[in-house]
Amino acid sequence: MLDGLILRLRSLLRRSAVEAEINDELRFHLERQTEKYVAAGIAPEEAERRARVELGSLERTREECREARGTGLVETIAQDLRYGLRALRRSPAFAVVAVSTLALGIGTSTAVLSVVSAVLWRPLPFPEYSRLLRIQESHMRPANLTGATFHDLESGNHVFSEVAALRILPRNLGDARSGIAPEEIAAASVSRNFFRLLQTPALLGRTLSADEFRAGAAGAVVLGYALWQRRYHGAPGVVGTTEIVHGRPFVVVGIMPRAFAYPEGIDAWVALRDEETIADNRRAHLFTTVGRLRAGVPLSRALSDLHAVAARVSQSDPTGDPGLELIAEPLEQNLNAGVRPALLLLLGAVGIVLLMACANVSNLQLSRAAVRQKSIAVRAALGASRGRLVRQLLTESALLGVLGGATGWLAGTWFVQLMFAAYPAALPHISVPSLDRGVLSIAIVAALGASLLSGILPALQLSRADLRGELLETGRCTGSTARRRIRSALITGQIALALILVVSAGLLLKTIVLLERVKPGYEPSGLLVVPLSLPGARYPALEQWQRFVDAILGGLRSAPGVKSVAATGGMPFRPTPGSDFEIAGRHFDPGDEPEAQIVTVTPDFFTTMGIRLLSGRTFTNRDVLGAPTALIINETMARQFWPGENPLGKRLTLKDWGEPLPGEIVGIVGDVKQEALDQPAQPAVYYSMAQFPQGTLTTYLLIRAEGSPEAISGTIRRKIWALDSALPVQVQAFERVIAESLERRRFTLALLATFAGLAMLLSVIGVYGLVANWVEQRAREFGVRMALGAQARDVVGMVLGEGLRLTARGLAIGALAALGFTRLLAGLLFGIQPADPLTFVTGAALLAGTSLAACWLPARRALRADPLAALRHE
Amino acid sequence: MSPQRPTGNRNIDLPQGTLDLLILKTLALEPQHGWAISERVQQISSDVLRLQQGSLYPALHRLERRGWIKSRWGTSDNNRRAKYYELTAGGRKQLEAEESAWRKLAAAVAQVLETA
Numbered sequence: 001m002l003d004g005l006i007l008r009l010r011s012l013l014r015r016s017a018v019e020a021e022i023n024d025e026l027r028f029h030l031e032r033q034t035e036k037y038v039a040a041g042i043a044p045e046e047a048e049r050r051a052r053v054e055l056g057s058l059e060r061t062r063e064e065c066r067e068a069r070g071t072g073l074v075e076t077i078a079q080d081l082r083y084g085l086r087a088l089r090r091s092p093a094f095a096v097v098a099v100s101t102l103a104l105g106i107g108t109s110t111a112v113l114s115v116v117s118a119v120l121w122r123p124l125p126f127p128e129y130s131r132l133l134r135i136q137e138s139h140m141r142p143a144n145l146t147g148a149t150f151h152d153l154e155s156g157n158h159v160f161s162e163v164a165a166l167r168i169l170p171r172n173l174g175d176a177r178s179g180i181a182p183e184e185i186a187a188a189s190v191s192r193n194f195f196r197l198l199q200t201p202a203l204l205g206r207t208l209s210a211d212e213f214r215a216g217a218a219g220a221v222v223l224g225y226a227l228w229q230r231r232y233h234g235a236p237g238v239v240g241t242t243e244i245v246h247g248r249p250f251v252v253v254g255i256m257p258r259a260f261a262y263p264e265g266i267d268a269w270v271a272l273r274d275e276e277t278i279a280d281n282r283r284a285h286l287f288t289t290v291g292r293l294r295a296g297v298p299l300s301r302a303l304s305d306l307h308a309v310a311a312r313v314s315q316s317d318p319t320g321d322p323g324l325e326l327i328a329e330p331l332e333q334n335l336n337a338g339v340r341p342a343l344l345l346l347l348g349a350v351g352i353v354l355l356m357a358c359a360n361v362s363n364l365q366l367s368r369a370a371v372r373q374k375s376i377a378v379r380a381a382l383g384a385s386r387g388r389l390v391r392q393l394l395t396e397s398a399l400l401g402v403l404g405g406a407t408g409w410l411a412g413t414w415f416v417q418l419m420f421a422a423y424p425a426a427l428p429h430i431s432v433p434s435l436d437r438g439v440l441s442i443a444i445v446a447a448l449g450a451s452l453l454s455g456i457l458p459a460l461q462l463s464r465a466d467l468r469g470e471l472l473e474t475g476r477c478t479g480s481t482a483r484r485r486i487r488s489a490l491i492t493g494q495i496a497l498a499l500i501l502v503v504s505a506g507l508l509l510k511t512i513v514l515l516e517r518v519k520p521g522y523e524p525s526g527l528l529v530v531p532l533s534l535p536g537a538r539y540p541a542l543e544q545w546q547r548f549v550d551a552i553l554g555g556l557r558s559a560p561g562v563k564s565v566a567a568t569g570g571m572p573f574r575p576t577p578g579s580d581f582e583i584a585g586r587h588f589d590p591g592d593e594p595e596a597q598i599v600t601v602t603p604d605f606f607t608t609m610g611i612r613l614l615s616g617r618t619f620t621n622r623d624v625l626g627a628p629t630a631l632i633i634n635e636t637m638a639r640q641f642w643p644g645e646n647p648l649g650k651r652l653t654l655k656d657w658g659e660p661l662p663g664e665i666v667g668i669v670g671d672v673k674q675e676a677l678d679q680p681a682q683p684a685v686y687y688s689m690a691q692f693p694q695g696t697l698t699t700y701l702l703i704r705a706e707g708s709p710e711a712i713s714g715t716i717r718r719k720i721w722a723l724d725s726a727l728p729v730q731v732q733a734f735e736r737v738i739a740e741s742l743e744r745r746r747f748t749l750a751l752l753a754t755f756a757g758l759a760m761l762l763s764v765i766g767v768y769g770l771v772a773n774w775v776e777q778r779a780r781e782f783g784v785r786m787a788l789g790a791q792a793r794d795v796v797g798m799v800l801g802e803g804l805r806l807t808a809r810g811l812a813i814g815a816l817a818a819l820g821f822t823r824l825l826a827g828l829l830f831g832i833q834p835a836d837p838l839t840f841v842t843g844a845a846l847l848a849g850t851s852l853a854a855c856w857l858p859a860r861r862a863l864r865a866d867p868l869a870a871l872r873h874e
Numbered sequence: 875m876s877p878q879r880p881t882g883n884r885n886i887d888l889p890q891g892t893l894d895l896l897i898l899k900t901l902a903l904e905p906q907h908g909w910a911i912s913e914r915v916q917q918i919s920s921d922v923l924r925l926q927q928g929s930l931y932p933a934l935h936r937l938e939r940r941g942w943i944k945s946r947w948g949t950s951d952n953n954r955r956a957k958y959y960e961l962t963a964g965g966r967k968q969l970e971a972e973e974s975a976w977r978k979l980a981a982a983v984a985q986v987l988e989t990a
Contacts, residue, residue, distance in 0.1 A: 055928050065931050
């Protein structure tokens with residue numbers, strides 16, 4: 001046993017010595033055998049020849065001895081590697097192209113994969129997070145829970161160990177007088193069970209204590225890690241200090257760990273006091289609700305329990321929605337629902353690029369085959385088995401794969417950083433772009449998979465080499481027909497894959513063009529917006545708030561560079577409050593009442609925004625408290641509820657804001673894309689801010705600038721801080737706000753377009769290679785044709801025809817495949833069908849065009865073919 | 875990948891698996907080098923069995939790896955460096971086992987041929 005081991009080790013470590021021993025042994029045999037024949041009277045040369053023939057192939061015997069000694073595998077791998085490196089060094093152009101092609105494929109796919117895994121497959125940072133569910137009310141679309149329903153759920157369910165409600169509100173933090181500018185933070189008011197439900201202790205200090213949820217308790221705030229780093233530079237001393245939050249003092253009681261990011265993008269957590277849960281309200285859908293399932297309770301049982309709770313609620317509350325349903329899904333899914341389709345799409349796209357890179361390297365290897373076939377045939381004749389040859393060729397591919405993988409790894413790191421630098425807002429909750437270890441292992445697998453994929457066809461094809469054919473070959477390869485077939489098939493596949501990506505990119509490009517052409521209903525250029533959340537602590541009564549708004553509007557109106565100013569309670573792309581209505585003289589069933597967005601505005605709002613007045617009048621300074629309530633509705637509302645009628649003078653009653661508030665329609669204005677550019681306008685009712693001040697939750701200042709809007713940001717800030725130094729002032733250009741709303745799509749488009757470009761490049765290189773090869777093989781034919789008087793046109797036509805033949809089949813297959821693939825895109829598209837014929841045709845024409853362009857060089861070479869040279873060559 | 879290759883029609887190719895037995899049997903008499911083993915096999919089988927010399931050496935290396943024979947470099951009868959193989963204790967046991975197995979097999983085959 002030990003002897004055996006030593007023998008093997010010796011074979012491995014002292015390779016050359018062992019090799020020499022085998023050689024000595026065989027030489028000794030040959031000498032003795034020759035001597036024997038010479039003694040028998042045979043001539044020395046003939047004797048030696050016989051001895052050699054009897055022993056057979058020396059190379060083969062040596063190989064078998066090596067294998068018999070049991071070092072075969074390691075030994076041959078080392079040998080294959082040396083051989084492979086030598087082969088690559090001998091054709092550096094091939095090596096560089098193959099390695100960079102693989103690097104491209106592996107780099108892009110690792111980069112996208114790392115983003116996907118960071119966003120979609122990352123575990124939530126909470127213990128046993130699979131038991132966490134997001135609970136919603138199901139109406140026309142899923143909605144947050146009302147306070148009353150939340151209480152019913154908390155007391156009436158049998159499946160959750162904890163449920164928690166939370167409400168995200170912008171809050172002002174700090175005061176300009178302290179030296180650090182106040183900033184608006186996203187704070188979550190969370191109910192008692194929140195931290196217990198997520199089972200996460202504070203990093204420093206503590207989370208909220210039970211006392212802090214009682215009415216009248218002193219304010220306590222838990223800071224998020226990012227805010228702590230950003231604003232306090234990670235100073236531990238901030239715990240225990242007092243900060244001004246929304247005009248009131250709050251004690252900082254703790255800092256949460258970095259990973260604790262629920263809800264997403266939250267800067268701080270404060271107590272949702274018991275009275276703030278408004279347990280008697282079943283109309284305002286305010287509360288994001290999460291629950292932790294008791295151990296062992298399956299999702300299906302949770303769903304049926306929620307159904308039972310909803311049924312009891314509907315029964316006990318006749319004024320509520322009779323069709324109330326409660327639904328739930330794992331928190332994990334809910335968090336990523338928004339980005340999932342785009343990321344999966346990109347993953348598919350990048351997989352296609354990787355596949356194409358493999359096909360190209362495969363193709364390159366096959367085109368090299370013509371040169372190598374002879375040497376491989378010789379090796380086979382010398383006794384190398386087929387398996388051995390395949391193994392060696394695959395080792396060579398693996399070498400390419402490893403080199404490509406390493407380069408791709410570097411490229412991938414760079415690519416991830418590039419993605420983040422270009423589109424920081426497109427991806428949720430990953431702050432540190434990195435290629436993590438899991439992805440690294442996937443990259444390695446991808447590299448080896450890619451090398452196998454790209455090497456297996458050439459290896460199988462080459463190892464079938466037939467010695468006689470190869471050695472007798474007179475200039476045209478015997479293996480070339482089979483090789484050509486494989487290469488054509490590869491290129492067909494490549495064109496098909498490229499078409500999928502080109503069409504997808506085209507569809508998305510068109511979507512963005514269409515979205516940019518969407519008229520938002522107002523004039524965004526030169527328009528600035530400043531969101532202000534005026535804390536109740538400093539503006540306890542509506543009068544104070546109104547006085548402040550009047551003062552700031554008055555101050556800004558006269559400022560240089562300002563054309564007009566207005567204030568509103570509802571800004572496009574930000575959540576807009578809504579309410580149910582009663583229309584005088586009509587009956588609607590409960591739960592089926594007309595719903596509309598509610599936007600409070602100052603008189604100058606419509607002119608400042610640039611919204612068209614269609615009929616009637618806009619608000620004036622006389623639409624104040626005490627005067628009859630005036631309403632302005634949008635076009636969609638008019639069309640939906642008064643088709644073919646004149647809505648002016650009709651009466652509506654607002655139901656959800658305290659006392660029912662009746663009013664009369666005095667004007668109709670154009671639609672505004674309030675939610676998003678790709679969403680249709682909803683019915684909207686405008687109120688005069690002075691007449692319905694409680695309808696304003698967040699105040700937005702709108703400033704129409706004369707000249708450059710950026711120039712007046714400083715003025716705006718100074719004017720506001722002169723009135724209240726604790727107000728965060730963030731001046732945003734409306735054009736920027738619109739652009740940001742398209743950011744995620746742009747990100748997807750940019751990547752998809754990059755991949756489509758790569759795919760086109762790869763397929764063009766493939767077509768070029770094969771057509772050039774074809775022309776080379778037919779150089780004589782072209783020469784003769786030219787000599788016999790063929791026109792340049794005919795020859796060029798032949799070459800282009802060959803290119804077109806290759807392309808057409810790929811395009812046909814690709815069009816079919818693209819029909820399936822673009823369905824993945826459907827959710828991202830706007831104003832265009834996934835099967836848009838024009839995009840398909842344009843994409844196909846583009847690919848056909850580039851393929852034909854790739855035939856240009858080979859065609860020129862065909863034209864220059866000299867019949868004499870071609871004949872001499874044979 | 876059989877080591878046997880058809881040569882001439884006078885001789886019988888070695889049945890699969892018997893090469894090891896013949897090598898072990900030859901080495902049971904005295905340590906020998908490769909060429910002498912091949913000569914000896916042919917001598918004692920009166921040139922009926924034809925040993926493909928190319929397959930002899932891999933077989934020797936294989937037997938050595940299994941620990942049935944061991945090798946050392948020595949001087950041959952004509953004063954040249956040669957690699958000598960000799961049987962180990964394990965090899966001797968293996969030879970006994972293979973010999974008896976072979977005899978059983980041969981007897982069984984003979985019986986079948988006679989009775990059938």
